[in-house]
Amino acid sequence: MAHLPSRRRLALAVPVVLSLTASLGFLPTAATAAPVTAAATQTADAGTLAYVVNTKVDHRTIGSVKKAIAAADGTVVATYAKIGVIVAHSANPDFGAQIRAVRGVQSAGATRTAPLSLAGTTDEGAAKLLSAAEAAKTTTASAAAGASEPLEADQWDLRAIGADKAAEINPGSSKVTVAVIDTGVDDTHPDLAPNFSAAQSANCVGGVADTSEGAWRPYTADDYHGTHVAGEIAAARNGIGVAGVAPGVKVAGIKVSDPKDGLFYPENVVCAFVFAADHGVEITNNSYYVDPWLYNCMDDPDQKAIVDAVNRAQLYATSKGTLNVASAGNSNHDLDSDAIVDSSSPDDSTPVTRTIDPHECFDVPTQLPGVVTVSATGVKGTKSYYSTYGLGAVDVAAPGGDKYQIPETPSANGRILSTMPNNAYGFLQGTSMASPHVAGVAALLKSTHPWASPAVLQTLLKAQADNPGCPAEPYDGNGDGVVDATCAGGKRVNGFFGFGVVNALRAVK
Secondary structure, eight states, rough: OOOOOOOSSSOOOOOEEEEHHHTTTTOOOOOTTOOOOGGGGOOOOTOOOEEEEOOOOHHHHHHHHHHHHHHEEEEEEEEEETTEEEEEEETTTTTHHHHTSSEEEEEEEEOOOSOOOGOOOOOOOOBBBOOOOHHHHHHHHHHHHEEEEEEEOHHHHHHHHHHHHHHHHOOOOTTTTEEEEOOOOOTTSTTTTBBBGGGGGGOTTTSSSOSTTTTSSHHHHHHHHHHHHHHHHHHSSSSSSSSSSSSSSEEEEEHHHHHTTOOHHHHHHHHHHHHHTTTTTEEEEOOOOOOSSSSTTTHHHHHHHHHHHHHHHHHHHHHHHHHHHHHHHHHHBBTTSSSSEEEEEEESSOEEEEOOOOTTTTTTTTSSTOOOOEEEEOOTTOOTTTTBBOOOTTOOEEEEOOTTTTTSSSSSOOSSEEEEEEEEEEOOHHHHHHHHHHHHHHHHHHHHHHTOOOHHHHHHHHOBBBBOOOOOSSSSTTSSSSOBBBBOBOSSBBBBBBBOOOOOOHHHH
């Protein structure tokens, strides 16, 4: 799935995909990224909406609320009793207001603005493929540069954070799993198959985990985002393609993207956090924002319920020992400012332009308490032109790519190279690409310090980071002569880099 103009979740560009079937000696697998049947919950009537109902955490309250849901013409789809979250469907236009008045309900609201059966279809086109000859040329150039993996010479990002050297000391433990909550992961890719954990993978679309074989795979090859993220974290050092930041750890896929519109609805994400926690996942990567609102405002009952539900789920995961890492966003917004203009929400129907206060309206899960928020850098080590930032909002930074910062590599491409469905590789840029670098470093830290809690891991991430400080000159990310962002803070912590750019080599020493 490529970036849509109205969204900040996904990668900003797909200039090329490297199809290395011929040059690397393996054949494409017919089952790779095969379409997966959509959840039955997507076949609701035209006027049906999905809701999250957040209650007190006791069985008596949950039982009475479920009866009230039925009385209000609603249907319970999933119950997460441990966190007091109920997922329901209803065509009753007054359902939200009626349920909010029920004793024991602390918040409740619709998780979308368009009825379930009227969700749009995303048509983003296929990514451009290189010929086998072009792929072979790129592979040869990488080999000549002395890289241990055929395409590693183009992975400037690994060298930028010392991940290439870290792998020689400790590539990460197979006892550590990073779950990619995303568009699905193609576990048949030869660079991912050695490290993939099917037992910790699922399809959470609709709010109920489906763990059947292959349910976690992307619907089509165009839904490549999660596969790219997974490769950045844990592509194996096996003489094929690329390497991940932590090539020895396990990676899992939890699919949350809707098959009709590609959006990441709240009930799907609630399911994903709870599933990860209950299946022993140490780290989750979250390169998205929860749809349909880029920012969820607490004075709106629907948006408040979304924040409440997802926050309960991620806090539950944290309590079970899971560290949650998230991308800061690709809107170049200052999350420490007094006002941000959001013209992209709601993205499941007709967006409206609104001015919000990021201290009262939250990008979820990025701004939730305890989540590690990641900004992006380019090859020159400066903030990527698109990266959202903010003093007190960004925790750490990592390479996410920047088309205006060009490295001296075989492809001279400033983006991030990683795995794609159908045994392919491609370059993407975005904070979506920065977050998995941090998740990978966190996995190395967990491998080195297996006793470390999520809070300790977050402290270690910040302690080992390299902070370049705010730039001395006004920041002009795209070189057009206009100041694009202002960095607040000092050398220790600032709005562009948080506590600094993560360092994989330090993580294993």
